[in-house]
Amino acid sequence: MVGSSIWRHLENKGYSNLIGRSSKQLDLKDQEKVFRFFKEEKPDYVFIAAAKVGGILANKTFKADFIFNNIQIQNNIIHCSHVFNIKKLLFLGSSCIYPRNCPQPMKEKYLLTGGLEKTNESYAIAKISGIKMCESYNFQYGTNFISIMPTNLYGPNDNFDLKTSHVLPALIRKIFIGKCLEESNINLIKKDLNKNSIDGLNGSESKNKILEILKKNGFSFKIMSSGRKIDSNSVEISLWGTGEPFREFLHVDDLAKACVFAMKKINYSYFEEEDISHLNVGSSEEIKIKDLSSMIKKIIGFKGKIIFDTSSDDGAPRKLLDTSKLNGIGWKSQISLKTGIKSTFLYYKSFLNNKISNI
16 A cells, blocks of 8 residues: 555656565565565665554454564665665654553654553564664664654555454445445445455355355344345444544555655654654544544445444554654645545445456
């Protein structure tokens, strides 16, 4: 998602000498392959957009994958960027680097001032390692490696898998499926499952099998006495957690602009002067998960009930970034949350109808 957005923004700005590889083309965990890539391509500027990411469930389930894959990727790229003397590198982290009970809004100086949120500790430690690796190479070798920490991202090419995605794309997909159930639109649900299977099930399965799997994944509904349609007034969706935590969201296209802005305008000398190791990037606005689900429900047109599973983890209670430093240099987010959700939902519907494909 992030890499493709940065790529689009660079092209829109007139840059044509772009070098990139998908995860299928280049395994960034493989040191030898990454070294060979740098040796052959000789890039001047590097954006590290590659990472293994996911929501609370994915972070809790795949702790080893999150810490190993992310550290391996960033170690290989950062070290090769030093070996081949690139002009500047931009490392992308995450707002989860801050302590669980961090003062709000979270300033850059609050890094490493308290314990991390346990549900995403492995990912956070990997990202903190990346920040400190950039800082250490700058100190020892005089490199120009900068780090920025975005808040929760969403937008085109997001991951909509219900088990591994972040909260906003998961809400869009889940509420969209709820809308399809209200309308007894099984064919559209089948399209959805063909793009993103649930528990290994795709759209080729029978209607009864599909409804059975949905009931196991937070959807509740009743079949009308005729046995053909779903009672539109019976559809309910169960969501993870209490809905009480606050979260900040940033459209990925806003982040892409921030990345290009930082690459052009900010050098590591700025970080030394400010005595910080990174810069925050966010929208400076937060919303309760409960209110976010209501906003998405209204945009999609779902009329059923949303119930919160209070037995599930909430994660950190608040995660609002202080973006005053980057704002003071001249960057500010432009895409409102409502506008961004509407465009992301339109993207998802177009994706289901094969009008666009993931990049």
